[in-house]
Amino acid sequence: MAAAMPSLFETLWRTHEIRPGLVAIDRVMLHERTGAAALRALEAAGRRVVNPAHAFVVMDHIVDTRPGRTDGTLMPGGQAFITETRAAARAFGLTVFDVTDPDQGITHVISPELGIVLPGLTLVAPDSHTGTQGAFGALAWGIGSSEAEHALATGTLRVGKPGAMRVMVSGRLGPGVTPKDLALHLIATHGARGGEGMAVEFAGEAVTALDMEGRMTLCNMATEFGAFSALVAPDEVTFAWLAGRRHAPKGAMWEQALAHWRTLRSGPDAAFDREIAVDAAEVQPMVSWGTSPQHSVPLRAAVPTAAEAGLAPDTHARALAYMGLRPGQPLRGLPIDGAFIGSCTNSRLSDLRRAAAILKGRRIAPTVRKALVVPGSQAVKRAAEAEGLDRIFEAAGFAWRESGCSLCFFAGGESFGAGERVISSTNRNFESRQGPGTRTHIASPEVVAASAIAGVIASPAELA
């Protein structure tokens, strides 16, 4: 009798394990925030990049996203990160997606667009949300800058083996319920450390029914679940999405890759260290109330008490004090000052389409001081413009930006204001994430769009 077929994670791990604790790395991605430091440290040590064709450098984190941008940044001193990263990357012969490059965008958005991530690969980047790319059945995870040096110099990483976890999502998400809501539901239910140390495979009917963009959103948020990485088994949806991408294999090599990729799934009796079951029908549109993605509730709910939220009273009190909220206060109807659609969570074409469908023919409330939409990549931006989405956003009162991380995080330059309440399609509502003292509520792009119009946190269903 054949041994039980292992989990997808186990297969990926075994394929890349050179010896216990030493894993081969197929792709390394760097960004300008830490790229120069990593590359210059290599240079100073007299080391080389072992396979420059497998390393890609992206200008995404601190680049200006205002139209007509140059190397200049709103972050004081930011320009040096860009110019020094560029110079170091060129000296090592690495591919750079530069500020004005037509392929520029957020690392986790452009990597799939260009076929840099592929099923079955290991891919690392010095960025927490690298697990986003696990949506393609690759083992992708975030590393530190010194680890990036290590991966570049040796083609390997020293890394302890994570556990294997499966989140089985049965049924289908209801109308108006998005992968972002599914992720927030999972994190709110099982905690921001629910997936800690785990390679989390998302499986089940509700997951396979998602398009690639939805799968990326789900895997992106696994970081906020504490996961080491996230995975979705590749299938025909994945292959169709990747076919013809720039760095994807072509011709006979594509066929060979496909044959390999079709074996990449967990066996029916594969062992997992932990399994969680989620009923997709129970998931509702969500919004965060506090300062961790775990602090999320259904949009129709009220701010929970410490007991309802399952939090230590001081943690709960601190979050509420920061957010300027009281237990029992309904989330819907809270006046907002700003709105942000963007980030590697929700800045792809389908996200923009869904938000634009709500904004079409409407205008944001005059009390919403700042509303931005930042496409995840130049490719997304071009595709959106070809459909006229930019005009819908601008007519509604949103500023249409160049691609990048933008106000997903406060880099020291542009920000929302202190005490301002912002509805945001991003992944983190930490204190001061979008500016010193800014109060961030995370939600799906459609909830962001609806709230911007209403001027208060609102569901798309409530718009007149």
Add this chain to the structure above:
Amino acid sequence: MPEPLVRLTAPALPFWADNIDTDIIIPSREMKGTGKTGLAAGLFANRRYRNPETREEDPDFPLNQPAYRAARIWLAGANVGCGSSREHAAWALAEQGFRAVIAPSFNPIFFGNCVRNGIVPVVLARELVEGLGSPVTVDLEAMTVTGADGRAHPFGLPAEARTMLMEGLDPIALTLKDGDAIAAWQQADRAARPWAWLA
């Protein structure tokens, strides 16, 4: 490369809320240079200074108190180093002179960043962390932490991390010793997965 560390006795900074994220350790606005240095003054900037711009100190923050100014060990709460994976958190701590962080649990990325930068990450039960006082001794030979009351508490560390910290080793040098095994894997992989190779 970090200095080898076998045994260290030093003042221990008590700053132990749970979930102290890397942005509290070093706010993004403090990451001004492109390198690994010039970060110490930004360590804990939002808590350490009343006004981070003018660097006016907050006398209530323990690092600003005489007993802890020379702290080289940090006593923290659970899930320390969560949030952004920025390695600047470990760089800032190292530059300030910290050689150990003692906490009930660590964010895994931060844990690794500590080891790589010569900082011993010590996992110890919450009640023990809170009872250590100052000074504290971290002993990598005995694998114990000793508090101000002289009581020693054992702790664990992966063998490789311990070697690196004790010998001040750079992980790249360590891995390159395995060059033959890596080359053999690559050769076999080029045959098995040619589609995975771009050059």
